[in-house]
Each structure stands twice: as C-alpha cells, then as structure tokens.
Amino acid sequence: MAQAADLPIRTECPPGLCVCARERLLLDPGADARILRLTRDEEKKLLARIEAVASYAELRKIEQRMRELLGIALTIRPGPNEVRTVRGFIIEVAQLPGLCRKTRQSIPAAVRRCLDQHPEIAYAVLDAHDLFGSGAQRG
Structure with a gap:
C-alpha cells in the first residue's frame, strides 16, 4: 500500500x-489497491487504447x-444466443473494490x-470459442 501512496490515485466519486x-479499500492495508492507479x-487513455486496437492479439x-497492472478482469465471449452483431457478445468487467x-x-x-470498427477481431473472438467449428471439421 505504501507504493500506492507514492502514485497518484483516483479521486473519489460523488x-x-x-x-x-x-474508502474501505484505502483503509485495508492488505487490500489490492492497484485499481486506484486508474x-x-x-x-481516458485506456479507453482510447482499447478503441484503437487493430488485432485480436493486441486486444x-x-x-x-x-x-497485471490494475487487477481488472475483462471477459469477452459470445452470448448464449446467435451472434449476428457485436451486441451478441458478452463483455464484462468483474466487480472489484x-x-x-x-x-x-x-x-x-x-x-x-473496437469490435464494430474491426469485425475481424469479432470473428477471432468467435473462433477462439470454437464457434466456427474449425476443430470439428478437420480430418
């Protein structure tokens, strides 16, 4: 926590x-306070960087x-129903103190x-979840 005190931390919300x-996070000396560095x-820089992503590997x-740096767990996966647009993806950030x-x-x-601007990344997400059946059709 001493290291977090040396760095600027996020101001409190209204x-x-x-x-x-x-506040609870700041008072707990054993808490993971990395998120406060954001x-x-x-x-704003992070959001701009995410929007500027040009490949699945970069995402x-x-x-x-x-x-690693903030403790933020981002999940991107196809929804349970048919994925016809980017709205069909489940994109979640885990709740974190x-x-x-x-x-x-x-x-x-x-x-x-980002996915709207680069449909090839959306296809890569689908492929990573084997929705194109690439593994089943080989052979």
Missing part, C-alpha cells in the same frame, strides 16, 4: 453515485495488462466500439 468502496486521465495483450461503476460500463463500451 457521494451516492458510486458503490466502488474506495485515475480519470489514465482511464488479448491489453486484457492481460489490465489484469475500488473500481468505479462508470468505469465498469465504459470499458465494455470501448471494446464494443
């Missing part, structure tokens, strides 16, 4: 608008870096915009 439990300016790398409600909505929205 009272009553968010349930991020930021200031509003850093969040996976950002997903991994978010987990200190993670603002607005940020939990902004990250999936940025991923959707």
Whole structure:
C-alpha cells in the first residue's frame, strides 16, 4: 500500500453515485489497491487504447495488462444466443473494490466500439470459442 501512496490515485466519486468502496479499500492495508492507479486521465487513455486496437492479439495483450497492472478482469465471449452483431457478445468487467461503476460500463463500451470498427477481431473472438467449428471439421 505504501507504493500506492507514492502514485497518484483516483479521486473519489460523488457521494451516492458510486458503490466502488474506495474508502474501505484505502483503509485495508492488505487490500489490492492497484485499481486506484486508474485515475480519470489514465482511464481516458485506456479507453482510447482499447478503441484503437487493430488485432485480436493486441486486444488479448491489453486484457492481460489490465489484469497485471490494475487487477481488472475483462471477459469477452459470445452470448448464449446467435451472434449476428457485436451486441451478441458478452463483455464484462468483474466487480472489484475500488473500481468505479462508470468505469465498469465504459470499458465494455470501448471494446464494443473496437469490435464494430474491426469485425475481424469479432470473428477471432468467435473462433477462439470454437464457434466456427474449425476443430470439428478437420480430418
């Protein structure tokens, strides 16, 4: 936690608008406070970077870096029904103490915009979940 005190941390949300439990996180010396490094300016940079992704590998790398640096778990998978558009994907950010409600909505929205701009990434997500049946048709 001492290291987090040296770095700028996210300012608190207006009272009553968010349930991020930021104060509880700050008071717990054993808590994982990495998420507090995501200031509003850093969040804007992250969202811009997600939207600028040009390949599935790059999206996976950002997903991994978010987990390593901030503790954010991002899940992107096809929905249970037919996927005809990007709206058919389930894009979730796991709830995490200190993670603002607005940020939990902004990250999936940025991923959707990325997938809209680059359908080949959406196809790669489908393929990664073996929805094209590539493994079943070989042989």
